[in-house]
Amino acid sequence: MAAEFSRPGSLYGAVDLGARKQAIEAQARREAAGPAGAAGAASAVIEATSATFNSDVVERSMSVPVIVEATVPRAEQVRQFSDTLEKLAGEAAGAWILARVDVEAEPQLAQALRMRAIPTVYLAFQGQLMPLFEGPLPEAQLRQALAQVFEQLGVELAEPAEGEAPEPPLDPDLLAAEQAMEKGDLDAAAAAYQRLLARSPQDEEAKIGLAGVGLVRRTQDLDPADVLRRAAEDPADVDTQLQAADLELVNGQIDEAFDRLVGMVRRTAGPDREKVRVHLIGLFEALPADDPSVSKARRALARALF
The missing domain is CATH 1.25.40.10 (Tetratricopeptide repeat domain)
Structure with missing residues (x-):
C-alpha cells in the first residue's frame, strides 16, 4: 500500500518537490505563531478514520460543510498543499472544517472513497459526499476553488488577515507547465518551463520544474x-x-x-x-x-x- 500511495499517479510529484521550500516556510510561520496560532489551526482539522468517518464527517456535515482531504501525510510531495488547507481552515473560523484521511493507514476507507490520486479532495455537506478535485493546487487556485464551492452553498469565507500580502498571480507559463504535468504531458510541461527560463533565466520554480520533468521521464516506466x-x-x-x-x-x-x-x-x-x-x-x-x-x-x- 505504501508504494502505491507514495508515488503520485498524475505525475505532479516531481514538481511538488520544489514546494519543500514553501512547506518549510509554512512550518516556520506556524512555530512563530506560538501555541495560540497552532491551536487555532488544529481546532479546524479532524483526523478521520474508518471508525470515526461517519460521526466526524457525515454527521458533522449536517451542520457545517466538511472538506475531506484524502492523502498520505508523510509524503513530501503533498505536504505543502496540506499546510495550505490547514491555513485556510483556520482562516475560515468555523465556517467549514477540514477532515484529513490518511489513506495509507486506512486502505479500506481509501477504497471506499474510490480515489485515484494523492491528494483527492471531497466536500461533505448535509450528509452527502462528493469529489471536488484531484491533485494539489497552488494556494491561489485552491482559494478560488473553495470560494466557488462555498459561494454555491451560501457560506461566507473570511478574507486573508489584514496586512497579509495577497497571493501573486501565477505566471502563465508556470500555470501551463503545472497543468501539463497534471495531465502527464511532459513535453508541454518542459516547453512551458523553458519559455519561462528564456524570459527569466534565474527563475527557481522553472529550474525546479524542468528538473522535475526529467526526473519523471526517467522513472515513469x-x-x-x-x-x-x-x-x-x-x-x-x-x-x-x-x-x-x-x-x-x-x-x-x-x-x-x-x-x-x-x-x-x-x-x-x-x-x-x-x-x-x-x-x-x-x-x-x-x-x-x-x-x-x-x-x-x-x-x-x-x-x-x-
Missing part, C-alpha cells in the same frame, strides 16, 4: 520494486543505483536518495564517479537551492570528492 531489489543485490551497478536514487526522490525519500549517491561517489572512480556526481547535482536542481537536504548533501559530496 520503472518498476520500483525491481529496481530497488537489483540495487540492493549489486551495490556496484552504477546505472541501477542512479535509478534507485531517482525513485527515492520521487517518493519523497530525499535524504536517502542523496546518501545513496554520495556513497557511490566514495566507492567509485574515473568515469563512473563523474557520472554519479553529475547525476547527483542534477537531483539537487529538483529542490530549492536552500533546502536543508540539499545543503547537507552538498557538504557530504564535497567531503567525498576531496
